[in-house]
Amino acid sequence: MMRFPLRINGSVREVDLVPETTLLDALREHAGLTGTKKGCDRGQCGACTVLINGRRMLSCLTLAVMHGGDEVTTIEGLADEAGLHPLQQAFVEHDAFQCGFCTSGQIMSAVGLLAEGRTLDAATIRERMSGNICRCGAYPNIVDAIASVAERSA
Amino acid sequence: MQPFTYRSVDTVAGARAALLEHPDAQMIAGGTTLLDLMKAGVERPGFVIDINRLPLTTIDATSDRIRIGALARNSDVADDATIAREFPVLAQALAAGASGQLRNMATVGGNLLQRTRCPYFRDNVSRCNKRAPGSGCDASDGVNRMHAVLGTSEACIATHPSDMTVALAALDAAIVVMREGGEVRLTLDEFYCLPEATPERETILQRGDVIVAVEIATSAAHRRSLYLKLRDRASYEFALVSVGAALDFGDDATISHARLALGGVATVPWRAHEAERVLDGAAASPELFRRAADAALAGAETTPQNAFKVELAKRAIVRVLSTLAESPS
Numbered sequence: 001m002m003r004f005p006l007r008i009n010g011s012v013r014e015v016d017l018v019p020e021t022t023l024l025d026a027l028r029e030h031a032g033l034t035g036t037k038k039g040c041d042r043g044q045c046g047a048c049t050v051l052i053n054g055r056r057m058l059s060c061l062t063l064a065v066m067h068g069g070d071e072v073t074t075i076e077g078l079a080d081e082a083g084l085h086p087l088q089q090a091f092v093e094h095d096a097f098q099c100g101f102c103t104s105g106q107i108m109s110a111v112g113l114l115a116e117g118r119t120l121d122a123a124t125i126r127e128r129m130s131g132n133i134c135r136c137g138a139y140p141n142i143v144d145a146i147a148s149v150a151e152r153s154a
Numbered sequence: 155m156q157p158f159t160y161r162s163v164d165t166v167a168g169a170r171a172a173l174l175e176h177p178d179a180q181m182i183a184g185g186t187t188l189l190d191l192m193k194a195g196v197e198r199p200g201f202v203i204d205i206n207r208l209p210l211t212t213i214d215a216t217s218d219r220i221r222i223g224a225l226a227r228n229s230d231v232a233d234d235a236t237i238a239r240e241f242p243v244l245a246q247a248l249a250a251g252a253s254g255q256l257r258n259m260a261t262v263g264g265n266l267l268q269r270t271r272c273p274y275f276r277d278n279v280s281r282c283n284k285r286a287p288g289s290g291c292d293a294s295d296g297v298n299r300m301h302a303v304l305g306t307s308e309a310c311i312a313t314h315p316s317d318m319t320v321a322l323a324a325l326d327a328a329i330v331v332m333r334e335g336g337e338v339r340l341t342l343d344e345f346y347c348l349p350e351a352t353p354e355r356e357t358i359l360q361r362g363d364v365i366v367a368v369e370i371a372t373s374a375a376h377r378r379s380l381y382l383k384l385r386d387r388a389s390y391e392f393a394l395v396s397v398g399a400a401l402d403f404g405d406d407a408t409i410s411h412a413r414l415a416l417g418g419v420a421t422v423p424w425r426a427h428e429a430e431r432v433l434d435g436a437a438a439s440p441e442l443f444r445r446a447a448d449a450a451l452a453g454a455e456t457t458p459q460n461a462f463k464v465e466l467a468k469r470a471i472v473r474v475l476s477t478l479a480e481s482p483s
Binding site: 018019020022041042043046049055056057058060061062063065066109112113116126127128129130131132 | 155156157158159160162182184185186189190192193194202204206233252253254255256258259388389390
């Protein structure tokens with residue numbers, strides 16, 4: 001076990017790790033940030049999506065020790081005192097979830113997608129969000145929610 | 155995951171030294187294959203060498219070629235304007251692979267070395283000559299609809315899952331490997347080993363070798379290139395059949411350069427040399443493209459479940475070649 005500094009949502013957290021601790025387990029079990037979800041834990045469902053240096057990645061398929069110098073953003077880091085992040089607000093307004101288990105991964109993936117800076121029609125959103133599985137099948141409303149924010153920021 | 159020792163290295167020489175010092179070491183870059191298989195128990199390195207700090211991330215163009223660093227992320231290559239202009243087949247193949255998150259993680263070098271998706275290899279229970287040499291192959295009389303029809307052997311019918319490598323084969327890419335004495339350049343045909351009796355040996359890499367880059371020459375044929383991927387789902391799925399091709403024409407409108415590669419149907423990224431010989435010097439026509447497709451699949455060996463791939467691949471080849479022949483140069 002070693003003490004390891006991780007920069008999460010703008011502040012440095014010292015967490016106890018072994019080399020095989022994934023970033024996902026470090027966030028959930030060691031930093032107490034359970035907003036990031038463990039679905040398949042094998043890189044197939046997208047529930048564990050976080051931003052690493054602003055880019056969306058799967059926290060279940062990377063080791064925490066590989067990210068000492070990196071900035072990790074989780075769902076807990078999106079809202080501020082002014083209120084919800086526009087994508088969080090859009091997911092509420094468009095009823096873009098049922099059970100909610102995939103939602104933090106969907107939103108983090110969508111934040112990463114918008115930062116990638118391409119024109120987003122509905123077909124492109126579906127293609128570029130295909131790494132996030134929703135077992136409730138809320139896809140139409142997820143696409144609507146992302147499209148509404150993409151239009152405003154275009 | 156079984157415990158391991160972790161070390162991060164800053165130089166290619168440091169990575170080579172660590173690999174040679176620790177016989178049970180594996181390198182980690184994007185981690186999307188390695189950690190998945192470590193969780194499955196299929197990969198069990200005692201030592202993991204993090205190479206993400208090596209200076210191998212850039213895409214550099216010279217007068218006649220482009221060198222892509224082995225640690226360039228799949229998304230960085232797919233979204234690069236020069237790559238999209240000079241090698242459409244490569245940008246298209248990368249964009250068709252995996253998901254947005256995985257493309258942000260996975261590297262060019264790791265993509266070259268990704269392991270098969272054969273479920274009997276990955277379940278860590280079934281008989282598998284690739285995972286446990288000599289144990290047998292449960293795929294050969296199991297559920298094998300996704301499996302290979304070209305380059306197979308008694309020992310193994312697992313497909314190579316990569317899209318990117320199909321494009322690289324169609325572009326005559328060189329894989330640049332650092333080994334003792336300096337860089338060596340290998341074609342994909344030289345780099346990958348057919349399974350034959352030793353499916354556990356997938357490439358000619360030696361202990362201590364580090365892939366540092368991929369190099370591709372720029373040319374008119376490479377600008378006239380295309381990737382087509384056919385799969386069970388519209389996105390985020392491995393290929394049933396994929397085709398990468400590059401084509402150019404001489405002054406007399408006959409084909410002066412033809413490269414054809416197949417994915418999803420073979421045990422290695424598959425260059426269809428026989429089809430290229432049919433195309434070379436001939437005048438483009440639907441009949442010619444069908445003859446080339448027949449030649450590409452002439453050696454196919456099928457099971458009742460995957461026999462459909464032969465006709466599917468032929469039609470995909472005809473469609474890609476027809477599209478390229480009709481596209482303006």
